[in-house]
Amino acid sequence: METSSKNNEIPSLKNKKLMLSTWGCGDKDTFHCRDWIPVFNKMFGKLVIFTSRNFYYHYGKEALNKEFLRIIQQERPDYLLFSPGFFGQFEIETLAQIKKFSPQTKTIIEFGDDDWKFEDWSRYYALFFDYIITSKKEISIYKKDKLKNVFVIHGVNPHFFKPLNLEKKYDVSFIGRPVADRYEYLQFLKENGVNLSLFGIGWQDYPDLKNIYHGVLYDEDYPRVINQSKINLNFSKTLYKKGKKGQLKGRSLEVPACNSFMLNEYTSMNIEFINKHKEINFNNKKELLEKINYFLIHEKEREKIAEEFYQHIIKNYSWEFLFQKFFSKIEKDNSLEFHLPKINKNIFEISKEDIHLSLSELKEKLKNTDYISFSDTKIRHSSYRNYLQSYSLFITKKQISCCDYFVHSNGLGDYMLSLMKESFHNLDKENFSKIIHPGQLMVTKNFFLDNLSKFREFCLGGAFYLINEKNTAFVSIPLISIPTTPLIDYPLLKKYFHLSFIDNLFSLFSQKKIFNAYNLNFLISFFQKSFIRKYLIDYFRDIRTIFNLLKTFKK
Numbered sequence: 001m002e003t004s005s006k007n008n009e010i011p012s013l014k015n016k017k018l019m020l021s022t023w024g025c026g027d028k029d030t031f032h033c034r035d036w037i038p039v040f041n042k043m044f045g046k047l048v049i050f051t052s053r054n055f056y057y058h059y060g061k062e063a064l065n066k067e068f069l070r071i072i073q074q075e076r077p078d079y080l081l082f083s084p085g086f087f088g089q090f091e092i093e094t095l096a097q098i099k100k101f102s103p104q105t106k107t108i109i110e111f112g113d114d115d116w117k118f119e120d121w122s123r124y125y126a127l128f129f130d131y132i133i134t135s136k137k138e139i140s141i142y143k144k145d146k147l148k149n150v151f152v153i154h155g156v157n158p159h160f161f162k163p164l165n166l167e168k169k170y171d172v173s174f175i176g177r178p179v180a181d182r183y184e185y186l187q188f189l190k191e192n193g194v195n196l197s198l199f200g201i202g203w204q205d206y207p208d209l210k211n212i213y214h215g216v217l218y219d220e221d222y223p224r225v226i227n228q229s230k231i232n233l234n235f236s237k238t239l240y241k242k243g244k245k246g247q248l249k250g251r252s253l254e255v256p257a258c259n260s261f262m263l264n265e266y267t268s269m270n271i272e273f274i275n276k277h278k279e280i281n282f283n284n285k286k287e288l289l290e291k292i293n294y295f296l297i298h299e300k301e302r303e304k305i306a307e308e309f310y311q312h313i314i315k316n317y318s319w320e321f322l323f324q325k326f327f328s329k330i331e332k333d334n335s336l337e338f339h340l341p342k343i344n345k346n347i348f349e350i351s352k353e354d355i356h357l358s359l360s361e362l363k364e365k366l367k368n369t370d371y372i373s374f375s376d377t378k379i380r381h382s383s384y385r386n387y388l389q390s391y392s393l394f395i396t397k398k399q400i401s402c403c404d405y406f407v408h409s410n411g412l413g414d415y416m417l418s419l420m421k422e423s424f425h426n427l428d429k430e431n432f433s434k435i436i437h438p439g440q441l442m443v444t445k446n447f448f449l450d451n452l453s454k455f456r457e458f459c460l461g462g463a464f465y466l467i468n469e470k471n472t473a474f475v476s477i478p479l480i481s482i483p484t485t486p487l488i489d490y491p492l493l494k495k496y497f498h499l500s501f502i503d504n505l506f507s508l509f510s511q512k513k514i515f516n517a518y519n520l521n522f523l524i525s526f527f528q529k530s531f532i533r534k535y536l537i538d539y540f541r542d543i544r545t546i547f548n549l550l551k552t553f554k555k
Contacts, residue, residue, distance in 0.1 A: 010043065010328050019048040019077035021068065022110075023085045026051030029219060031250075032083070035157035039320045043327065048075050056089050060507040061414075065094040073101040079327075081133075083110045084125055087417055087498045088406070088478040092384040095128040099338050106130050106330065107338075110153075114141070115247030115269060116238045120421045120474040123147070123395070124388055130336050133326070135248055137269050145395055146341070149333075151326055154248055154271075155319040161257035163310070164227040171195040172292055173229040175217060175251070178202045180237035183209075188285045194292055199225060226258045230302070231295055233288075236267040245269070253317050256309035261302045263291055273312050280305060343390045345370040347442070352376075355459055359452065372448045374438035374459065378483050380408065381439070385479040389442040396473040399447035400466065403440045403474075406500075408481035411521030415501035416485070421474040423496040424467065433463040435486040435496070440479070447471075490531045499535050501525075 018040055024030035025037065026049055040047045050071055056064045068090070072080065080098065084090050098107055109129040111122045114136035126132050126147050134142070135154040142150040174186065177200050186209060189196050196212045203213045217225060226232055232255045236246030246267025252274060255262040264274055265288075266281040275281070282288040295302045315321075348369040357365065366372070371390050382388075389401040406414035420440070423432055438459050448455060451466060458464040486493065493499075501522065508518060526532050 010324065010331060012331055013043050013327060014045045016044055016078040017046040017048065017075060018044045018079045018081060019050060019072065019075060019105075020081050021050040021052060022081075022083040023053045024051060025049055026054055031157070034160060035155070035319050036323075038159075039323055042320070043323065044079075048077060052085060052089060056085075057503060057506045058510040060504060061089055061091075063507075064089060065091050069094060069097055069101050072098060072105065076102045077105055079106050079108060081108045081110065082129070083112075086121075086476075087500065088404070088414075092128070092382055092388070092477065092479075095125070096340075096384065098128070106333075106336065108133060108330075111135070113238075113247070115245075117476070119396075120476040124392070124475060124477060127340055127391070130338060131330055137248065137271075149330075151329075153322045153326060154250075154253065155317050155322045156250075156253040156257045156313060158257050158314045158318050161223050161226070161254045163259040164224060166224065166227045168228060168230045170197040170225070170229040171296060172231045172233065173197040173199065173225055174233040174235070175199045175222065175225060176235065178206065180235070182235050182237075185235065185285055185288065186212075189289060189292070192289055194289070197225075197229070223254070223258055226255055226260050229260060230299075231292060232260055232262045234262050234264045236265040236270065253313055256306070256313040257317075259306050259310040261295065261306040262309070263288060263295070271317075273309070273316075277305070277309075340387070341391065343387065343394050345390050345394060347371045347373060347386050347390055348445075349373050349375040352459055355456055359449075362452070363449070366445055366449075369445050371442050372445055373442045376439050379437075379439040379480050381480040382478075386442070388475055388477065388479060392473040392475050393442060393444060398471050398473045399444045400472040401442040401475060402436070402467060402472055403479040404476055405437060405440050406478045406481040407485055407497075408483055409521075409525075412501055412518070412525060413504060414478075414481055415499070415504070417478055417498040417500055418486075419476070419496050419498065421476050424469075424472075424474070427492065427496065429465055430463075431488050431492055432467075433465060434488050436464050436467070437480075437482050437484075439482060485529070485531075490534050493531055494535060494538065499532075501532065502535070502539060 020032070020036065020040060022030075022032040025032040027033055037047065037049070048071065050068060052064060052068070055067060059067070098105065107129045108131040109125060110133040111117065112135050114122050114134045118136065118141055122134070123145055126142070131149045131151065132142065132147065133151050133153045135152065137152055139150045139152060172189070172194055174182070174196070176182065183206060186196060186198060190209065190212060198209060198213045199215065199217050201216055203209055232251070234249055234251040234255065236249060238247050246265065247269050248271065251262070252264065252270055262280060264270065264281050266275070266283050268275070280291075282291055346369050348366055348371075350372050354362070354365065371393055373386065373389065385403070389403060392401040402420055404418050404420050407416035408414050418435060423435060454464070454466060504518065505522065508514070508516065
């Protein structure tokens, strides 16, 4: 099968080098490997692949960051296409040094979830790169931050997602996770007699859907089920409140690329070709049910729509076609001058002694101050902590900046990572207050003075209830390390913290470092901290964990 990019190659790229660095680009199951690498091998003279997941699990975070910069310095690629992991594996200091190690490299960062991650994550990582690739259609959010060189790219591999000419054995299918209101939709369809087949991670926790759940799909099974379904469902909503308006999902392109029929939950974030076809879009349960019942008995109409979508998608949305357009444009761009935006704000790091001064003494001490952070000799912080948090206050015009943090010990290093935005949206205020540390906050001076008594109580170990959606800018990057484990129950700890001590164990196991100080300290912590014991039991109980471990440790 040919796409429209066949005769649109860029001759100048044949003499150039691209370095691709993503979490799993060396693993054939990931779309970065399966969909992108064949395209880049065709476009560029040389492709350098750096799989951060495997390096992280084999050798640890410190080695990952050093090796990443070493390869950049050694290879000096013309282009770096980078996609960061979500759990602080890459340090901000590392990203800030890319240009130091290879000044001529044009750097590109790719974001796939800006509909729910831009405000707390993408907008900060984007500061360190020349070009930005996003799947979010509304790039006005970037322009508002005065971030330039933003490109919307969301594609599909038509050699993997393709027509297979299989029997339509499923009436209606959905492949995905139980997020947002998907459970309510599927339960409604089942109760109304729809012959539904369900696939994906997480549905085993819904016993009333047990008889329609067929497990997790891997590799070629995914396009196979799409091809075998008369109607494929595409839900658009995401995890958080702001995700209620929906986002452009991969299924929007993958189902049509298989020449299969789709009913799509309407969102303005989807591609225009889908949005203008009102007959396949639904806005509520009743409308979805009506369209399912209609299209199940109108096979010819269903096939005609699927064919029209198929032709449009393979012509306009193949990865090869989109990347040819992208690199054709930036290949001609020689105007780059990398620098971080300047934030002309004065920051005062207030100590526990300062905070108990009289109001008049505090005002005098803070008279030339814009923002206040909280100092603590027991915490370690990134050299970019003050910059990123002051930037977050400046760009959002909010009163509080709240970053993520690592929990650190001398024996285990950074062994836990807070997920503050997710915790805020899901925990009650009592439990959320238990995981907040003064060191992760930066606030405006006026807000601090207006709430002085509450900040004093907070710094003495009291509860803190001032954070809300309107006044707080979350920075989902771990900018500090604290020495104290939050006092919340294990089920919540497991859900709203990434317990990275397990990652450290994997890297030592991979290096065959069995008898060392870290493992001894871990053994001590195993008996002292009940949450570590419980997490290990839960972790290895899940068969998916074993499957992923085996893939990760294949060298």
